[in-house]
Structure formats: C-alpha cells, structure tokens
Amino acid sequence: MRRLGLRALKWPFDSKEVSGIVANLERYKQTIMLCLQVDQTTILLDIQQKFDSVSLQPCGDRPIARIPCFNVPFDRDPDFVDRPDITTWLQSQYTGSVSRMALVGMGGFGKSQVTIQFAHHIHSESPQTSVYWVHASSRPRFEEAYRSIAERLQLPRRNDPDVDVLGLVRDWLQTEEAGSWLMILDSADDVNLFYPIHISGDKAVTGLADENTIARTDQQPLAAYLPKCRNGTILVTSRSMDAAERLTGSHKAIHRVSTMDDAQGFQLFRNKLDGDFDKHAAADLLRALDYIPLAITQAAAYINRRAPRISITSYLDTFRESDKKKGSLLNRDAGDLRRYETVSNSVVTTWQVTFEQIRHERPSAAKLLSFMSFFNPQGIPEFVLYDYNADPTDEADRDVVRDSFEDDLDILRGYSLVSVTETGGVCEMHALVQFCTRFWISAAGNEGTWRQLFLRSVSRHFPDGTFETWPICQMLLPHVEPVFEKEPLHEGLLDWAYLLTNCARYMLTIGNYGVAENLSKKAVNTRSKVLGEEHPDTLTSMANLASTYRNQGRWKEAEELEVAVLESSKRTLGEEHPSTLTSMANLASTYRNQGLWKEAEELEVAVLETRKRTLGEEHPNTLTSMANLASTYWNQGRWKEAEELEVAVLESSKRTLGEEHPSTLTSMANLASTYWNQGRWKEAEELEVAVLESRKRTLGEEHPDTLTSMANLASTYRNQGRRKEAEELEVAVLETRKRTLGEEHPDTLTSMANLASTYWNQGLWKEAEELEVAVLESSKRTLGEEHPDTLMSMYNQAILWKDHDRVEDAHALMRNCVVIRQRVLGTDHPQTLSSVVCLAEWENTSALLSERNESG
Incomplete structure (x- = not known):
C-alpha cells in the first residue's frame, strides 16, 4: 500500500468540513476492521497513526504545496518557422535581469506564435518553472485567466465572493513559495485597460466606451494585479507600443516584430502547403503578401482547400485582378488551433480591430492612416501628409495641423502601421496594410472623400517639371502614377487635369515623350469637357501637347494644334494678349524646325514688334523674341543680322537682369554659337568658357544647362583640332547625363554622337562606330x-x-x-x-x- 507523506497537506475545506471527513473515515475504518483478519490489524493501526497526524489548522494560515503549473492553451505548431532575431532576443532578456519584456507588432505578424513556441521551450528546458497564459484583450478575459490560475493552484478562498481573486493570484506569485514562473500577457493592446483615466467620481473612462474600458471605482486598474518580484518574468505581446512601454517601463525591453524575411516566409509557405509547388510562383505570391505570416498561412489554407482547381498562380491572378477580389481573399477565415476561437484570423478583420481602436483612441490619427493608404507604400513624403486633416489650399490651417501631425504619426508608428526612414521626412507602410485600410474606410462609406483629398493634395504639390523641381517630381511620381489611368468623378476632374499637365511637363523634360503625350491628351480632353475648348487652361494643355509633338519631330501635328491654339487665343483673348503672343512664338518655332524660315520670320517679327510696344524694349519676353528671331536668321545663314540681335539681347540682359542671370547666360551662349558658325573659334571659346564657369557656380555642375555649355565648348575644341580636350569634356558630359538623365535620354544620345564624332576625327574608327550604332539603335527604340x-x-x-x-x-x-x-x-x-x-x-x-x- 502507498505510504502517506508526513508533511502538512494543503486542504481546500474549512475546519467543520474536515471534521466531517475525519468522522466518515473513522466509520470506514471500523467497517474495514470487521472485514479483515486479525493479522492485518497492524496495517490499520499504521493508517490510524497517519490520520492522527492530520492537522486541523485553518487553511488560510497554512503554506501551499508548490507544484509547477503550465496552463498555455495552445500546442506547439508543427509548421513553426524559427525567427532567430526574435527568439534569441527573448532568451537573452529572459535569462537577464529584466522582469518584464514585450513583443510589439501588427496583428498577424507572428507575435503570439513565437510566444507559444517560447513558452513550450521554457517548459521543456525548465520543468520546475511555471508558465501562465493570460489573455489580456479585455478585463473579463484577464479576470477569467486569473481565476483559471487560481483553480490550477488551488488557492485558498478562491471561491469566496468577498475575496479579490486577482489580488490573490498576484500575492501568491510574489511569494518565494511560488518558485520561478513566466507569465504571458497576450494581446495587451489597450493601454487604458491597465492604466485607466479617471474623469469622474464613479467612472474611469478610457479610449473605448464598452466593458473593456469603463471601470468601477471599486476596481483596481489591471496593472495593479501584475506581480512584481524577482522570481517571475512577464512577457507582453501587444500591437501598441504605448501599451508595451507602460507595461514594461523600458523601451529597451521591447522588440518590434516585423514581417518575415524571404527565407522565413518561403519556409512557412512550404510547411503550410500540401505537395510540391512552383517556387517562382510562390516567390511572387509571397512578395504580394508582404511576407506577413498570417496572410501566408491564410493563402496556403485556401489553396490547400481548393486544390487542384486552385494553384498558386491562379490564386495570385485572382489576388491581383481587382480590389474586390483581393478583399474577398483576405477576408476569409482559415482554421488555426493556435488562435482564440472567438477571434477571426482573416487578415482584414484582424487589422480592422486595430484601426477601430485607433479611431476611438485618437480620431485624427485614423484620418492620417486613411489618407496615407492612397499613396505608394514606399517613400511617402511627410510634406504632403500635412493635408490629411486640413484644406490643402489653406496655409494657416496647415500650420495648425503640423502641430498635431507628430502625435498622430507617433500613434501609427506605435501600432507598427507606419515606419519612418532613417534619414527622416519619409514614411513607409506595408501594401497590405494600405489595402485593408482602404477596405475599412470603404465599408464606412468614406473612400470617395479620401480619394478626392489625395488627388487634390498631390495635384497641388506636384511641381511644373523644371530642373530645380526634379527631386520633388521624382519623389512624388510613384504616388501619382496610379492616378493617371483612372478618371475621377466630376468633383476631381480639374484637379486631375492640373496634375496631368504638370506631370506631362516633367515627362517632357526628362525625354519620356510617349508618356508626356498620353498625359497631355488626357488633360486636353478633360479640360475641353469641363471648361470648354476655348478656355485658357484648355488652350494651355493644347499648347503643351503641341510641344510634345514638336519634341518628337512630329511637326505637322504640332503645327495643326498650334494654329488652332493661336486662332482661339486671338478670338477669346485678343491679338496682343501675352498668351496669344506666346502661341505665335510657339508656331514660329515649329515653322523654323521645318525649315520654313520665311513663315517663322514673319511671325517672330510680329511678336517682337508687339512686345516692344506693349511690354517695352527690355522686357524679358521682348528679349526672348529678339533671340528667337536671331535664331531664325542664324538658320538662314544671315550671321551678321543674327549677331547684331544677339549682341543687343546680351547687353540688355546684362543691364536689366544681371551678368549671371540664366537668361543672360543663354544670350551669351547664343552669341557664341553664331561666332562658332562663322569659324570665329577664339571668340566663341571665350564666351563659352565664361558661360560654363558662371553656370557651374550658379546652377551647379550637373545642371542640364551646365552640361550643354560643356558640350558646346567641346565642339569648339574639336573644330580647333584640340581633340584630346574635346574628348575629356565629352566623356564627362556623357557620364553625367547617363547618371542624371538616363542612358536613353535624347540629350545623352546627343552626347554619345558628339563623342563618336571626336573619335572619328581622331581616326578611332572602331570606337566611333560602336557609339554611332548604339545611338542609332537607342534612337529607333525610344524616339521612333x-x-x-x-x-x-x-x-x-x-x-x-x-x-x-x-x-x-x-x-x-x-x-x-x-x-x-x-x-x-x-x-x-x-x-x-x-x-x-x-x-x-x-x-x-x-x-x-x-x-x-x-x-x-
């Protein structure tokens, strides 16, 4: 027979109940003695002695037997993929001096899965360590978890309605008798559950007005029930950085959980998917899913369930087909034994919980999130985001918004929805987060409002495409490109046309003529439809389209448009209106490019005379007209007349604009070109050197005008037989243009042709031919x-x-x-x-x- 131990037992009954039990045992003993023979009475006497040793001391005053407890409600995941950056950090924190640590990240990023694995690891490596799991998404859940712990530990008075069970568990865990333990505080997303804000005598109001966040005054905040002792560690999982910081007390004790890397995502997909699969298709799908563990698991479950009718490729095709179908796929619930039964594991629902929490916690942060969801996920410039809570055209309003922007951004960063680049000023998001945000605001009926604000904002911020604005254009282009193909509702049509116009100008300057033409056509059609065919803005769009044709060498199409613009301008604005004169100058330029010198000259003379009369002889526009007429004379070989005009323009520019004004430098370059065509190399060289030095100093060494000056000087050197100097300059120009404009920009191809000419003059036939062939092939491909x-x-x-x-x-x-x-x-x-x-x-x-x- 098994012997009873001699230590005092922990007894779950009061003194009266124990007395009754002992009396019953006495009756059992008498019955047994009657049934047994005399030689077995010694055994009964031994049992009697053991009963006599049972103490009837009140159990509230007695020590509790220390039995290791493990109440993690989830098994290990056989498909688990180790993430060493997280598990190594957890192990180092656990074995270190910290008593609290936290994993913070978006829902579905794998915080709880890693934590489950870590809990089982601790239980396996240290069986004497208790592991307690507390679901902390709400106060009822927290209380339920603590009651479960009390039951597992058989704590005295746990069923007494007058006893605070939460305090009972906390106090026990803080004793030495509790031994070493690890508590998992899972889904502690709402900081107000633990640290409520009291605003009245009888209520504690927090972010959400429900059972989770309104506490009675007789209730302690949940943070008060978290044990503080040396023998235990609390591991928090949370979507909220604010909650994690408050609960751990140190930013150093927090690890951000991001998405998986390529290899981890691929391994998880392999583990979850049945059978063999196309690795390349899988890689494409994982990229589309942003390597988010929950999205990967959900996709694999869907494919498994519908195989062989659904493959990875067909799933990806459906995913990319439309927002509606993507939303349907992401909103599906796949079974997962390691997630709470009452919580959906669809990506959409998982994240919408966070979105709603933010909306209640700080509505303006939810507005910022909604606004950001329409940008490209990467490289979102902060200066555009200030429009999220203001009228983009109201500078005073924007100044107020800037003050709250940092707080709103901090909220979104705290929930791991947004990150900021190391250089600052640029934000990033996951594409799936953006999509689910749009899904959320669409369900609320607000998508149209936010889409219209986005369009108005980017149309206001996109510059006119001049060289100085290129960095901003390059930064904004990925965000506005998706807008090009989708015509908005009537309210946004003019904003759309304005954006298309500026984008077309930028595309024209960087040599992307095809896109420039497409955008210009849409701008013309939109403005014609909304404003009418003869509205000034419509005529401007038509002129821009004509300029695109001109740059493509499509002179006839350019001419037709420019004639139409000119006639409309004369009729609606008057013959001497500045816009009418600009239209005449544009048409003259098209005539000049066709070699129609007479027609070009007639228009340019008319423009010049009118500008002299209406603007004055030294107005910048008048000087531009003089330069245009000089160019026509120059093309006709009328060097003397061209030179006289160019000298006059140069002198006036120096006097009225200054010697280093861009227009003055252009005038010097034009005069140098006239000298060059007359074979006056020295005079041309002197002017070109002066222009080059000034442009380097005022515009920078990589400005297109500076590079043009270098190319002109190289041409002058070449014609003087100074081929080495010409080659050095041309190589420098070519390398810079390749880097700043691209290898197939028209100006880059011109540089290649110039260098080929220099090689040819040096007798370097092979090098010259290679360049010429490359130029010809690129020109055919990019220009036609x-x-x-x-x-x-x-x-x-x-x-x-x-x-x-x-x-x-x-x-x-x-x-x-x-x-x-x-x-x-x-x-x-x-x-x-x-x-x-x-x-x-x-x-x-x-x-x-x-x-x-x-x-x-």
Whole structure:
C-alpha cells in the first residue's frame, strides 16, 4: 500500500468540513476492521497513526504545496518557422535581469506564435518553472485567466465572493513559495485597460466606451494585479507600443516584430502547403503578401482547400485582378488551433480591430492612416501628409495641423502601421496594410472623400517639371502614377487635369515623350469637357501637347494644334494678349524646325514688334523674341543680322537682369554659337568658357544647362583640332547625363554622337562606330525610326561607314535616310537637302569609278 507523506497537506475545506471527513473515515475504518483478519490489524493501526497526524489548522494560515503549473492553451505548431532575431532576443532578456519584456507588432505578424513556441521551450528546458497564459484583450478575459490560475493552484478562498481573486493570484506569485514562473500577457493592446483615466467620481473612462474600458471605482486598474518580484518574468505581446512601454517601463525591453524575411516566409509557405509547388510562383505570391505570416498561412489554407482547381498562380491572378477580389481573399477565415476561437484570423478583420481602436483612441490619427493608404507604400513624403486633416489650399490651417501631425504619426508608428526612414521626412507602410485600410474606410462609406483629398493634395504639390523641381517630381511620381489611368468623378476632374499637365511637363523634360503625350491628351480632353475648348487652361494643355509633338519631330501635328491654339487665343483673348503672343512664338518655332524660315520670320517679327510696344524694349519676353528671331536668321545663314540681335539681347540682359542671370547666360551662349558658325573659334571659346564657369557656380555642375555649355565648348575644341580636350569634356558630359538623365535620354544620345564624332576625327574608327550604332539603335527604340534625331543618327552612321570603306552599306543607309526625310521633313527641309546632296555626290563618285574601271 502507498505510504502517506508526513508533511502538512494543503486542504481546500474549512475546519467543520474536515471534521466531517475525519468522522466518515473513522466509520470506514471500523467497517474495514470487521472485514479483515486479525493479522492485518497492524496495517490499520499504521493508517490510524497517519490520520492522527492530520492537522486541523485553518487553511488560510497554512503554506501551499508548490507544484509547477503550465496552463498555455495552445500546442506547439508543427509548421513553426524559427525567427532567430526574435527568439534569441527573448532568451537573452529572459535569462537577464529584466522582469518584464514585450513583443510589439501588427496583428498577424507572428507575435503570439513565437510566444507559444517560447513558452513550450521554457517548459521543456525548465520543468520546475511555471508558465501562465493570460489573455489580456479585455478585463473579463484577464479576470477569467486569473481565476483559471487560481483553480490550477488551488488557492485558498478562491471561491469566496468577498475575496479579490486577482489580488490573490498576484500575492501568491510574489511569494518565494511560488518558485520561478513566466507569465504571458497576450494581446495587451489597450493601454487604458491597465492604466485607466479617471474623469469622474464613479467612472474611469478610457479610449473605448464598452466593458473593456469603463471601470468601477471599486476596481483596481489591471496593472495593479501584475506581480512584481524577482522570481517571475512577464512577457507582453501587444500591437501598441504605448501599451508595451507602460507595461514594461523600458523601451529597451521591447522588440518590434516585423514581417518575415524571404527565407522565413518561403519556409512557412512550404510547411503550410500540401505537395510540391512552383517556387517562382510562390516567390511572387509571397512578395504580394508582404511576407506577413498570417496572410501566408491564410493563402496556403485556401489553396490547400481548393486544390487542384486552385494553384498558386491562379490564386495570385485572382489576388491581383481587382480590389474586390483581393478583399474577398483576405477576408476569409482559415482554421488555426493556435488562435482564440472567438477571434477571426482573416487578415482584414484582424487589422480592422486595430484601426477601430485607433479611431476611438485618437480620431485624427485614423484620418492620417486613411489618407496615407492612397499613396505608394514606399517613400511617402511627410510634406504632403500635412493635408490629411486640413484644406490643402489653406496655409494657416496647415500650420495648425503640423502641430498635431507628430502625435498622430507617433500613434501609427506605435501600432507598427507606419515606419519612418532613417534619414527622416519619409514614411513607409506595408501594401497590405494600405489595402485593408482602404477596405475599412470603404465599408464606412468614406473612400470617395479620401480619394478626392489625395488627388487634390498631390495635384497641388506636384511641381511644373523644371530642373530645380526634379527631386520633388521624382519623389512624388510613384504616388501619382496610379492616378493617371483612372478618371475621377466630376468633383476631381480639374484637379486631375492640373496634375496631368504638370506631370506631362516633367515627362517632357526628362525625354519620356510617349508618356508626356498620353498625359497631355488626357488633360486636353478633360479640360475641353469641363471648361470648354476655348478656355485658357484648355488652350494651355493644347499648347503643351503641341510641344510634345514638336519634341518628337512630329511637326505637322504640332503645327495643326498650334494654329488652332493661336486662332482661339486671338478670338477669346485678343491679338496682343501675352498668351496669344506666346502661341505665335510657339508656331514660329515649329515653322523654323521645318525649315520654313520665311513663315517663322514673319511671325517672330510680329511678336517682337508687339512686345516692344506693349511690354517695352527690355522686357524679358521682348528679349526672348529678339533671340528667337536671331535664331531664325542664324538658320538662314544671315550671321551678321543674327549677331547684331544677339549682341543687343546680351547687353540688355546684362543691364536689366544681371551678368549671371540664366537668361543672360543663354544670350551669351547664343552669341557664341553664331561666332562658332562663322569659324570665329577664339571668340566663341571665350564666351563659352565664361558661360560654363558662371553656370557651374550658379546652377551647379550637373545642371542640364551646365552640361550643354560643356558640350558646346567641346565642339569648339574639336573644330580647333584640340581633340584630346574635346574628348575629356565629352566623356564627362556623357557620364553625367547617363547618371542624371538616363542612358536613353535624347540629350545623352546627343552626347554619345558628339563623342563618336571626336573619335572619328581622331581616326578611332572602331570606337566611333560602336557609339554611332548604339545611338542609332537607342534612337529607333525610344524616339521612333522617323524622329529627326534618329534620321540624324542614320546620316552620321552612313558617313562613318563611307569613310570606313563600307560603301554599299553607306549608300543603302543614306538612301533610306533621304526617303524618310523627304516624307517626314519635306523635300525642301535643309536636312533633307543635305542628305540628298551627299547621296548624289557618292553615287556620282561611284559612277565615275565604275567608268574608269570599265575603260581601264
């Protein structure tokens, strides 16, 4: 028979109950003695002695037997993927001196899963350590968990209605008899549950007006029931950094849980998915899911359930097909034995709990989250975000918002919804967080309002595309590109057209003519529909589209639009209105590019005379007209007249604008070009050096105008036979343009052609040919086979082949160039005529050689 121990027993009954039990045992003893033989009475006497040793001391005053307890409600996950950065940190904190630590991250990032694994690890490595699990999402949940602990420990008076069970558990855990323990405080997201704010004598009001957050005055805050002792550690999991900081008392005791890395995400997907799968398709899907553990698990469960009809690829196709279908997939609930039964494990629902908590806690932070959900997830500039709670056009209102912005951003960062880059001024979000935010505000019927505010804000902030604004344009472009293809509702049409106009200008300056054309067309159509075809803004959009055509060498289309703009401007604004004169100047430029010198000159003279009369002889616009007319004279070979005008423009610019004003430097460069065409190399060089030095100093070494000056000076060196100096400059220009503009920007291709010319003059045929071929191929690809710049590359390539004795190839290429130039530029265009003359000379030379060979 098993022997009874001699130590005092922990007894769950009072003295009266114990007396009754002993009396019953006495009766059992008498019955047994009657049934047993005499020689077994010694055993009964021994039992009697053990009963006599039972103390009837009140159990409230007696020590409790210390039995290790493990009440984690979840088993280990057989598919668990270790995340060493988290588990190593947990282990180091647990074995260190801290008594509290926390994992903070968004719902679905894997905090609880890592914690479950860690709890089982501690239980396995240290069986004498008790592990307690407390669900802390609400006060009732917290109380339920503590009562469960009291039951497991069989704490005295736990069923007494007059006893505070929460305090009973806390006090026991703070005793040495409790031994070492680890408490998991899971889902402690609401700081007000633990530290409520009292605003009246009978209520404690917190962020949410429900059972979780309104406490009676006779209730202690939950934080008061968390034990403080050396023999125990509390591990908190929370979505809220604020809650984690309050509960741990130290930012150093908190670890942010982010998404999985590529390898971890792939391993989790492999563990969850049945059978083999396409690794490349899986990688694409994981990227789309942002490597978020809950999203990965949910996707794998969906694919498993519907296989083989659903594959990874088909799931991804559905995911990307539309927001509606993406929302449907993310809103599905997949079974998970390691999540609470009453809590949905769909991504959408999991995160909407957080969104609602933020909305109650700080409504303005929820507004910021809603606004940010319409940006690209990466690289969100803070200066645009100030519009989230203000009228973008009201500067005074924006100043007030700036004061609260930091607090709102801090809330979102605390919930791991938003991060800030190390350099500052730029925010980032997960794409799925943005999508679920939009899903949330759409369900509330607010998506249209936020979408309209986003459009109004970015249209206001996107600059006009001048070089100085390029950094901002580059920063904002990824955020506005999705807007290009989706025409908004009527209320946002003019904001959309304004945004398209500025984006088109930027695209034009960086040489992306195709996109510039597409955006300009949409702006024209929108403004025509809303404002009318002759509204000034509509005419501006038409002029921008014509400029895009002009840069593509589509002179006829540009001319048609510019004529229409000019006629409308005359009719609606008047013949001498500044916009009308600008339209005339634009049309003159198109005529000049077609070699229609007479038509260009007539318009430019008319514009110049009108501007002199209405603006004055030294007004910047008047000086621009003089420079344009000089350019027409220059193209006609009328050097003297061009020079006289350019000298006059330069002197006036120096006097009225200053010697280093950009317009003054442009005038110097134009005059240098006129000297260059007359073979006056020294005078050209002096001006070009002066312009280059001034532009470096005032604009910077990588400004497009500075690079143009370097290219012009290199050309002057080349014509003086100073080929090494020319090459050095041209290489520098080419490298800078590749880096700042891109390898296929028209200006970059021009630099390549110039360097090829220098190589050709040095007899470096191979290097020259490689560059010319590259220029021609890039021009065909980016500008089109019939663009004037492409035709110029064909012309140069043909000459290079001719000089390199590839006569047949050269003749064939030049013939092609002649045919296309005649069709595109016209038979009388100077470039057409130059190629016709060149081909004729070659063919005559070939004919003479053939005759000599035959006669010889």
